[in-house]
Amino acid sequence: MQALAQYLIQTFGLPVPLSVLSPLLGFMGGVVVLTAIAVQAMYLIWLERKVAAHMQDRLGPMLVGGWHGWAQSLADGIKLLLKEDIVPAAADRPLFLLAPLVVFVGSFAAFVCLPFGDRVIISDLNVGIFYIIAVTSFVVIGIIMAGWGSNNKWALFGAMRSAAQIVSYEIPVGLSLLAAVMAAGSLSMQEIVAAQDGGIHRWFAFRNPFLFVAFVIYFLASLSEVNRTPFDIPEAESELVAGYHTEYSGMRFSFFFLAEYANMFAVAAIAATLFLGGWQAPWGGGAPIFGVIWVIAKAHFLVFVQMWLRWTLPRLRVDQLMYIGWKVLTPFAFACIVGTGAWMLVFKQG
Amino acid sequence: MAQVEIVDTADVKTQEMVLNMGPQHPSTHGVLRLEIGTDGEIVRWVRPHIGYLHRCFEKHAENLTYPQVIPFTDRMDYMASMNNNLGYVLGVERLMDIQVPERVEYIRVIVCELNRIASHLISFGTYGLDIGAFTPFLFAFRERERIFDMFEMTCGARMLYNYIWVGGVSHDLPDGFIEAATAFVDDFEKSIDEYNGILSGNKIFIERTANVGILPADMAINYNVTGPNLRGSGVKWDLRRDEPYSIYDRFEFDIPVGRGEMGTVGDCWDRYMVRIWEMEQSRRIVKQALQQIPKGNVHAAIPKQVRPPKGECYFRTETPKGELGVYVISDGTTKAYRVKVKSPCFVALSVLPELCKGAMIADVVAIIGSIDIVLGEVDR
């Protein structure tokens, strides 16, 4: 944003001083991304229902808004806004009302450092990826608030389980990203993408076998961070009825729903940026405009894989989930780090 | 409504949390309330409460004539109404010593085996839902719709038919039925491989069901568990083969038994797999029956008025859920003096507390799905 602000002042000679314009632009950028992600989340909801339908030999939404029911999630959104927002009598009122906001903030704050093009990024933090991992832990606090606030035995069960799950899967996520950061040599997202320049073989996922394993580990662990099948224990319909958002309805429920899909896209975009060369075209380079298309295409492919997994795989039990988290993914992530380090020593490049 | 209940204080420990699963719960297959004593995730004891769907079938059966009771038998195990009808009707026919025409026997076998496939499809679909996979449910319903279209052609109803009467069947097979059934039988083989592909061979599904809810063979026999639950524990016992009724001895089919491929013998996976293999066997029976079905008048042996001689008879048939026993006592009038039904689901549910000791809450859901109970039949 800093560079964009200077660029605007030089060319158009705006009277406004730099220190005011760049935060203002940052704010406007935030609003733009917020609306873009909200629309994106609604599109993803529609896409999920179509993918699920076609995988289950049926059609999915077809009526609302013409061709293949494209306006279905718009209609759902309006319905949810108009629906009565019930707050249970015995609920812990402030916690109950604040929980969706905290979850919403947690999942949207990660979009600040996601690069969508050569200079198309809200603020290229030097500690980019580290900030993203830190901010997503807000979601856990929001979930615990929701579980405790709704004063319902099942919701509390769901909140406890999801807190334990996300905390224990942050470790494989962090370690597998560390492997990619080692190869890139910097935490800033733009530099990571720049390090993957020069064609598909230079992307971290395909650069050395350890990094490819790290990519797979990251993808699995991020599935669990976002509570998607096969790790969707907290909202295990068949056991915990609906997990931590059992008591929510109307607008507040749509916050949780939107946050889940935004989180899904965020996780996929991070994987695309760190392992699949962000806005780089497969043949290297990639002008700013096409960069955006490349990132979104890669992220959408990964989101499609997440949806594909959801509609084929059954759900894991809690102890199996913890076993995979601690005893399978974490050791393999350590091995990837050691492997990448050795690979860099031997071949002198990431 | 506060229930006056004698809570045995023997094992109520302080830190134990008593969970109420049901009667309205997504995975209790009907109105069943389970009182579960848990210690964290581990289940200490389970106490089922039934009776929410009790519709006094046995009292009705005493005040209605024999043919009027048949629609009530439809509503016991509403997943396999044909088999319920057959169980009751064969009991009454044994009392009256009626010999039904050949064509009726073949129609009854075809219709009951198709209903067995439909019932197993439901249990396969909902078991996928209990474990968390959504797609198998819709695959199962695609085939089930084809079976329902055939039944609708025959007797006008999709689930509760009142089709098998004392001495015959209500309608003869319509002309399109044989072709539709043969087409279904040929396509169904491919669908079973599809089901195995999506659920049976899935590593997570095996992880969730192998070595869970193990029912040893001797406990199964002592609890009189029957049907796929008993065969899942390795006991090769099927009434259609070991105590042949109707014309099942003319068909060539084998009895699948749980061998503990993915865990120990008698775990959830075995019970589930026995049902999948059984669908294949039923398909073979229907295929053979369709080829050998003779011509004839289906209303020939239907008596004007059903009035069995004084006496009683306990008749057992093999329904998809297990061994349905009908104990008919007649006093010579047109109304039965007493009709007692022993339901296989009632028995399977009484073993549930035994299976769930020491399991986790997610396993309780898996075990309920594996014993495949329908509360309509449990509560009667």
Add this chain to the structure above:
Amino acid sequence: MDGYLSAVVFYVFAAITVLSGAMVALSSRLIYAAFSLLLTFFGVAGLYIFLGADFIAATQVLIYVGGILILLLFGVMLTHRIYDFKILSTRVQFVPSVIVVGCTFALLLAVIFGTRWQMVKEAPPEYTAATIGKLLMTTYLLPFEAVSVLLLVALIGAATLARRDLTSGEES
């Protein structure tokens, strides 16, 4: 006019930290105290950014919010009948405590306004992540390894303590 906007944001973060800190100390319900701790850590992370320590800010959020706060919440939620436990103690010796607090406050103010802070020119924000990494791996390697061993010991200790001691016949 130049530093005007950043000053406003600084005071906002400072206010968040102080107020939520007060909330932690003074709130009557323990669960509210635990959750307002979230805002305190968030405020402190904001202040770190003003000091130019971006790496430390991210670490603060990750470790305190992502780890310690969740631990605290589990502790608060799992203890029995915590919600109706009043933690506000009665006031005692109100007057002497006010006097002592007043004196220390005055002393602090005097020190703040007394000293001559050297106003360093606004240094360009140089990135700390790389330098921290190099320092940790070179000059401060020994303390880094020592701390990691200490953490390992703590981890194993916690695991053995928490393991349900089945041997004590609890499984009656």
Add this chain to the structure above:
Amino acid sequence: MTPSEIHQRLREKFGDQILGFEGEVVEPTIKVAAPAIAKVCLFLRDDPDLKMDSLMCLSGVDDPSGDLVVAYHVYSMAHRHRIALKVFVPRENPAVPTVEHVWKIANWHEREAYDMMGIVFEGHSDLRRILCPDDWEGHPLRKDYKVQEYYRGMKVEV
């Protein structure tokens, strides 16, 4: 073994506790005295050449003679033979010793017979109503059963 051979065997073992035998009907039955039923069932299950290992059905019947009857239909998977046992108990205080220790399924069957017929099974581990609500009055399947007017203040229409 044929039903009459089973009857012979029981007569040798239990003498006059075995009251009667009907062989020529569709369902051969043996009448047994109420106090001895538990021992007879245990013997039926454990005797090597009888081995009645599964209790097919246990049902309560309101006999036309005014007594209450508990009918046991037992089956042996090993020898593939079956027999029915009947126990007659007076209507006023029908008490039958439980066979829960012989076949575990009897627990729920006996609870249902108690719920529907009012037959008390001595020694039963948890004799409660199983189908009707716990504080329902009367036993519905008795021939002389009158539905109660009000249940917890709600009018019961029949």
